[in-house]
Amino acid sequence: MxxxxxxxxxxxxxxxxxxxxxxxxxxxxxxxxxxxxxxxxxxxxxxxxxxxxxxxxxxxxxxxxxxxxxxxxxxxxxxxxxxxxxxxxxxxxxxxxxxxxxxxxxxxxxxxxxxxxxxxxxxxxxxxxxxxxxxxxxxxxxxxxxxxxxxxxxxxxxxxxxxxxxxxxxxxxxxxxxxxxSEESRPRLRQEVRELRRPQVLLAMATTIVGMASIFAVYTYLSSMMTKVTGFSDSAMTLVLALFGVGMTLGALIGGPLADRALRPTLYGALTGLTAMLGLFHFTAEHKATALASVVLIGMAGFLACTPLQVLVMEKASAAPTLAASSTQSAFNIANAFGAWAAGAAVSAGWGWTAPATVAAVLAGGGLVIAVAAGLLDRARPDRSESRVVATGERAVLEDVHTS
Missing domain, CATH: 1.20.1250.20 (MFS general substrate transporter like domains)
Structure with a gap:
């Protein structure tokens, strides 16, 4: 690299x-x-x-x-x-x-x-x-x-x-x-905004907001879950959060090569694994060893989905990659607020301190449904006009490929 x-x-x-x-x-x-x-x-x-x-x-x-x-x-x-x-x-x-x-x-x-x-x-x-x-x-x-x-x-x-x-x-x-x-062939702002409105780009954004809200739902209340349900002390939270970061790092290391080989399957697999792990976390949080293992695996599955989501948005808005990629970061932060709110509402409703994991599992499953629907739509109705970037050295030439 x-x-x-x-x-x-x-x-x-x-x-x-x-x-x-x-x-x-x-x-x-x-x-x-x-x-x-x-x-x-x-x-x-x-x-x-x-x-x-x-x-x-x-x-x-x-x-x-x-x-x-x-x-x-x-x-x-x-x-x-x-x-x-x-x-x-x-x-x-x-x-x-x-x-x-x-x-x-x-x-x-x-x-x-x-x-x-x-x-x-x-x-x-x-x-x-x-x-x-x-x-x-x-x-x-x-x-x-x-x-x-x-x-x-x-x-x-x-x-x-x-x-x-x-x-x-x-x-x-x-x-x-x-x-x-090279700064040649960079799209104008109007073209970038137009690309951002394409259905596949919007579906990828929706996958990000709903699917990644699951991570923030459980991360926001992770300390409370680990102390009130698992029985860890407050001083142990630094280790727990660090283990979550270890999982995220593993997800980043694994996700890049996998997404290069198979973009959508990597996304499907990550969201499926995330949904399963969050669903099981309701039960594994009861014991310290299984809780810690779950923290690592949830962090790994969550970040395993991040790279293919970012690349997918850039691919589907290839004539406007910069605005699309930056808007994905906005989507991640909307997911942050949405996930924290949804999990907090469940706790306030008296569902208990394992409720954030249950809410998170539902959100991850929702993200998976949107991602699969987008994939099926991509097969059934390929875009009439696709844009692709061809790079040679440091020079990029933007080509529009029109299909009849």
Whole structure:
């Protein structure tokens, strides 16, 4: 794999750390700023809203900007948002800093996915995308636990200062390792938006929202399930969350090569496995050994589905890959909010602390149904006009292939 993918992975590591570390720092932030933990929880929502808003907006604004320059600008905005968070004098300014840090998230991953596929041969594109997202999964194993530990001992501001430093390192790596890619034949914004409305693209987005909501439904309440049902202590939660990250990393490593060989079957298999594991988690959560094994397998199955979903959207909107890929990140964050809300509603209804696993299994099954329906539609009604990208070296020529 090209060394340039390392630069994208470093950036993904920083983004993943700042996205998830706030969940572990909420009590510290609440105490320091004199607010409640539920109110501090809005800082997580502020970042997610920034992702949803920023993904299409910044992608649209950067349509005519050279890709390498745009990657650096997005990483610069991310770094500025984390610095603003570290220096925020109060709750409102920290809220603004979190929103600012979230703005470039989707656009960066969308553009980064396109750049990653340009750096490798067509048959290795899923592996290239998975390599970038590997930085995100490693963040859940290393960045988030260490960031939480640092914030608990040296104050939450120190965590965001470290993430700021990671952002600067990522910018240096991007500037040094990412080559100047050809900017010929890039689609106009109107064409990108038109491609985004194609049925297969919308179905892939729906699969992402419904299917991936299952992961966030169970992840949001994982600590509560492990302490109240399984019997782990609060201090053991760092290990449990790290094991979930190990599963995600395994999913990323396995998912890339499998998706390159068989895109849709990999997606079907991942969602089937995810549905089964979440359904069983209602029972396996009762015992520590089976609970820990389930945590790893759920994380693995969940992230095994992420790479084929990202590549599928880019494939079905191949004349608008950047906007499509960045919009997928918005879909993931909508899934985050939807999954957490659905699981929370089940707990509030008195269904017990294993209810998030049951809700998650239903959501994963729903994602599988949508994915299979999209596959059947693809066979029954192939698009009349398909677009494909043919890459030669660093030059990409966009061809429209019309079928009668």
């Amino acid at each position: 090209p060394l340039a993918l390392l630069a994208l992975a470093i950036a993904a590591f920083g983004i993943g750390t700042t996205e998830f570390v706030m969940m572990g720092l909420l009590p510290n932030v609440a105490d320091d700023l004199g607010t409640s933990v539920p109110t501090a929880g809005h800082l997580v929502s502020a970042y997610a809203i920034g992702v949803v808003v920023g993904a299409p907006l910044l992608t649209a604004l950067g349509t005519r900007v050279p890709r390498k320059r745009m990657l650096l600008a997005l990483m610069g905005l991310f770094t500025l948002g984390n610095l603003a968070s570290a220096l925020a004098p109060g709750y409102e300014t920290l809220l603004a800093g979190r929103f600012l840090a979230g703005l470039p998230h989707g656009a960066f991953f969308g553009l980064g996915a396109v750049v990653a596929t340009r750096l490798v041969a067509p048959e290795r594109r899923a592996r290239a995308v998975a390599s970038m997202f590997l930085g995100l999964t490693v963040a859940t194993i290393v960045g988030v636990p260490l960031g939480t530990l640092l914030g608990q001992h040296l104050g939450w501001r120190s965590t965001f200062l470290v993430v700021t430093a990671i952002g600067l390192i990522a910018m240096a790596a991007l500037a040094r390792l990412i080559p100047q890619l």
